[in-house]
């Protein structure tokens with residue numbers, strides 16, 4: 175692998191006799207849903223335990239990056255979201271570009287105009303940093319590829335290209351590094367020869383057929399902004415009374431989950447996915463200070479899911495992000511039944527609730 179594990183950086187890209195030229199690229203990247211959760215980090219975005227996720231298909235960010243030669247004091251970055259200038263998120267993107275520029279100094283010669291849109295409603299409460307950061311990292315790495323290939327016709331190896339995108343997405347937002355790969359991904363070191371803390375590892379090749387086209391129905395329980403950010407939540411894990419147990423459990427559950435995904439053991443899948451979701455929220459409820467992100471309807475939906483599973487034998491299960499919304503995971507074959515269950519039993523809890531039908535998807539791509 176072309177990286178240096180000690181400095182946690184990729185090899186710098188060497189460009190000789192270089193004249194900056196304007197260019198453009200457009201990328202789409204999805205959100206992902208963790209089955210085993212990343213919760214707690216150290217150093218430079220190094221996870222305290224490995225995590226596993228399904229890559230989504232419909233909840234995506236589309237990002238266009240235009241670059242121009244930087245002139246004098248011209249602005250370095252204008253970031254637009256849904257057509258409007260958004261300097262606050264622009265600062266996070268600026269930070270990501272500065273990080274990539276540490277190793278790839280050609281970037282310092284450019285100004286950028288970046289425009290992003292999401293396919294999911296902005297205020298849906300769905301984590302957008304994974305899709306936004308990975309789409310942006312992909313665009314910038316593609317820009318570097320274009321600059322390099324204008325000088326050297328040897329194309330970059332595709333695996334290396336994706337690994338760089340994953341590496342830099344991670345520095346933008348940890349969970350973003352898993353969005354790059356189709357269907358399922360692992361992030362974090364499971365053993366010296368399995369997984370890496372620096373980038374995600376694709377898992378598509380090991381998926382049992384029963385885990386293909388897995389569905390994710392996202393019930394939006396509450397679309398307001400979170401009271402405690404994920405970054406603060408990760409920080410609280412440093413002093414948490416249960417942190418050691420949680421990090422060990424995250425590692426153990428990752429090992430078991432990899433086996434489950436290989437063998438198609440859906441009942442063990444349900445067991446781990448639900449325990450991981452509840453353990454994530456148990457960590458929030460028992461941190462110091464403690465906080466609660468789930469709402470009464472989150473619990474009501476969980477109860478309905480468990481009851482329905484028992485009564486119908488449909489193998490659906492729930493998971494949660496760092497928020498009140500409920501992701502209902504289930505195999506493709508049960509699509510009609512689960513849709514009917516959601517529309518009759520779940521939405522009746524509060525007819526104002528919306529839900530988004532999503533499923534496994536192919537990861538980050540150029541558009």
Ligand code: DP6
Nearest residue numbers: 208211212347348349404405495496
């Ligand atoms: C609960 O990736 O949003 O969704 O690295 O600080 O940007 P930062 O955190 P972030 O944390 C996501 C945590 C989670 C679980 C997961 O996706 O694994």
